[in-house]
Amino acid sequence: MSVLEIAKGMGITLSKLFQKPVTISYPEQPAQLKPRFRGRHVLTRHTGTGLEKCIGCSLCAAACPAYAIYVEAAENDPRDPVSPGERYAKVYEINMLRCIFCGMCEEACPTGAVVLGNEFEMADYRYGDFVYGKQDMLVGTQGSKPQRREAKKYKKAVKMGFQVTVRPELEGVKYLASREVSS
Amino acid sequence: MPEWLLVLLIVVLKATLVSLGLLTTFAYMTLVERRLLARMQIRHGPNRVGFQGLLQPLADAVKSIFKEDIIVKNADKLVFLLAPVISVMAALTAFAIIPAGPAGSFFGEDPWVFDLDVGVLFVLAMTSMGVYGIFLGGWASGSKYPLLGGLRSSAQMISYELGMGLSILGLLMLVGDTNLRSIVEWQAANGAIIIFQSLAFVTFLISSFAETNRTPFDLPEAEQELVAGYLTEYSSIKWALFQMAEYINMITASALMATLFFGGYKGPAFLDAIIPGISSWPFVWFILKIAAFLFLFIWVRATLPRLRYDQLQRFGWKILFPIALFNTMFTAFYLAFFPNAPLWILGLLELGFVALWLAFSSRPAKEVLSTRAPMGGD
Numbered sequence: 399m400s401v402l403e404i405a406k407g408m409g410i411t412l413s414k415l416f417q418k419p420v421t422i423s424y425p426e427q428p429a430q431l432k433p434r435f436r437g438r439h440v441l442t443r444h445t446g447t448g449l450e451k452c453i454g455c456s457l458c459a460a461a462c463p464a465y466a467i468y469v470e471a472a473e474n475d476p477r478d479p480v481s482p483g484e485r486y487a488k489v490y491e492i493n494m495l496r497c498i499f500c501g502m503c504e505e506a507c508p509t510g511a512v513v514l515g516n517e518f519e520m521a522d523y524r525y526g527d528f529v530y531g532k533q534d535m536l537v538g539t540q541g542s543k544p545q546r547r548e549a550k551k552y553k554k555a556v557k558m559g560f561q562v563t564v565r566p567e568l569e570g571v572k573y574l575a576s577r578e579v580s581s
Numbered sequence: 582m583p584e585w586l587l588v589l590l591i592v593v594l595k596a597t598l599v600s601l602g603l604l605t606t607f608a609y610m611t612l613v614e615r616r617l618l619a620r621m622q623i624r625h626g627p628n629r630v631g632f633q634g635l636l637q638p639l640a641d642a643v644k645s646i647f648k649e650d651i652i653v654k655n656a657d658k659l660v661f662l663l664a665p666v667i668s669v670m671a672a673l674t675a676f677a678i679i680p681a682g683p684a685g686s687f688f689g690e691d692p693w694v695f696d697l698d699v700g701v702l703f704v705l706a707m708t709s710m711g712v713y714g715i716f717l718g719g720w721a722s723g724s725k726y727p728l729l730g731g732l733r734s735s736a737q738m739i740s741y742e743l744g745m746g747l748s749i750l751g752l753l754m755l756v757g758d759t760n761l762r763s764i765v766e767w768q769a770a771n772g773a774i775i776i777f778q779s780l781a782f783v784t785f786l787i788s789s790f791a792e793t794n795r796t797p798f799d800l801p802e803a804e805q806e807l808v809a810g811y812l813t814e815y816s817s818i819k820w821a822l823f824q825m826a827e828y829i830n831m832i833t834a835s836a837l838m839a840t841l842f843f844g845g846y847k848g849p850a851f852l853d854a855i856i857p858g859i860s861s862w863p864f865v866w867f868i869l870k871i872a873a874f875l876f877l878f879i880w881v882r883a884t885l886p887r888l889r890y891d892q893l894q895r896f897g898w899k900i901l902f903p904i905a906l907f908n909t910m911f912t913a914f915y916l917a918f919f920p921n922a923p924l925w926i927l928g929l930l931e932l933g934f935v936a937l938w939l940a941f942s943s944r945p946a947k948e949v950l951s952t953r954a955p956m957g958g959d
Contacts, residue, residue: 401939404884407885411883412880414620414622415620420623421623421624423625
């Protein structure tokens with residue numbers, strides 16, 4: 399009675415016809431990201447003092463399989479330190495064209511300074527624009543380079559096309575909360 | 582203006598209208614198919630161009646017209662160009678004979694382009710002509726995969742042509758006329774032929790799926806095996822023409838099924854009690870029936886996986902062909918030996934055969950390819 403099996407299959411496809419699609423109309427509707435999505439990097443700061451967590455050790459650059467990270471460290475001025483350690487990252491650049499978003503830098507970082515965030519809309523026109531500096535990645539920066547450029551041009555707020563469901567039960571970390579802390 | 586010129590002009594006008602209608606239906610058929618397929622796969626489908634993607638066919642047309650038209654170096658240029666034209670021509674011509682309403686119902690004119698007494702045979706002949714387009718296209722491309730795809734496709738179409746023709750024979754014996762209009766009128770008088778020839782309808786349905794190269798039998802388009810079959814070397818508008826031929830064939834098959842088995846342009850007679858004359862409204866019932874069958878085509882495409890080539894041929898020759906032949910012989914036997922018996926008994930018997938077929942339809946036992954006994958070291 400394999401015809402019955404065919405009929406069963408036809409019934410399933412017909413019932414799916416009346417189901418709400420699981421895909422979304424992306425630019426209009428925000429994409430729902432998973433909490434552990436690995437997007438554009440964020441350079442975090444210490445809560446309270448607001449000092450940068452990065453101490454310029456270049457371990458992230460060493461761990462990076464795509465050689466996408468370039469760090470240039472400099473000595474901290476003790477009177478006006480950038481980071482709590484002896485040194486800080488004077489230049490911290492990630493080439494987003496090379497980056498494979500594997501999260502090795504995040505794992506290698508001894509201070510938890512570099513964290514992969516949620517942003518992924520980084521399409522741009524020029525090669526040079528894909529090299530993200532410190533100012534593009536420090537916590538509190540909303541949107542990627544092209545998004546901020548557009549927002550500046552039209553004098554609007556940065557529009558981002560995603561939503562993240564916060565799941566505090568994962569490692570007890572509040573993803574959005576930890577990122578919103580800024581100096 | 583002489584009489585004959587007027588008639589000619591009207592026929593040309595009707596032919597143009599049918600062509601335009603078919604082309605529009607083809608264009609929107611692609612959109613409807615993509616949307617429905619998408620919804621059956623729980624996606625949205627194309628909804629960007631225009632409201633709900635309604636301009637998508639237009640965008641597709643513009644795209645395929647302005648794409649680079651490649652003629653491969655090894656191609657036989659004339660045949661390569663001619664093949665898609667043959668396909669479309671055969672498809673369009675086949676549809677033109679199918680009546681869309683009773684005589685004189687189209688602004689006083691007859692709602693068909695031409696009327697032949699050999700109607701059914703003509704449709705079968707014209708749809709078979711489509712094989713030439715596919716086969717010549719595959720051959721003229723001058724490369725391997727199109728040739729193989731074209732061969733496969735023509736072998737498939739020729740094999741299923743038999744089943745198709747045989748499943749119509751019983752019907753023709755019942756009606757005693759090959760004119761499509763007589764068949765419709767017979768059905769209006771005696772009830773739709775599906776009641777008396779259900780077995781024939783099942784075989785006809787399956788073979789029309791194979792004839793139009795639609796999903797369970799869309800081997801010419803088996804990407805995994807043959808790239809794109811006979812379409813491999815085609816691009817731009819020539820590719821679109823082949824697609825057009827395929828879709829028009831599908832529409833023709835739907836129209837044929839509606840005409841031969843479901844009462845054609847006549848609606849169900851019991852509705853006349855509610856709204857008088859509704860069953861003989863032209864076009865409405867015809868289009869509704871075609872739409873229902875087109876939906877079936879899409880629905881099946883969304884559900885069934887593709888058959889392997891040997892499975893396809895085995896099914897065609899070992900199952901479909903004998904059953905269609907049996908149906909012909911059985912109907913002939915019934916009509917010859919019990920000329921006065923009521924037809925509903927025939928219908929019941931046919932239904933019984935369908936049930937039997939369904940009951941014995943099962944997956945074929947796993948074939949043992951090699952009977953060689955395992956030896957040492959195996």
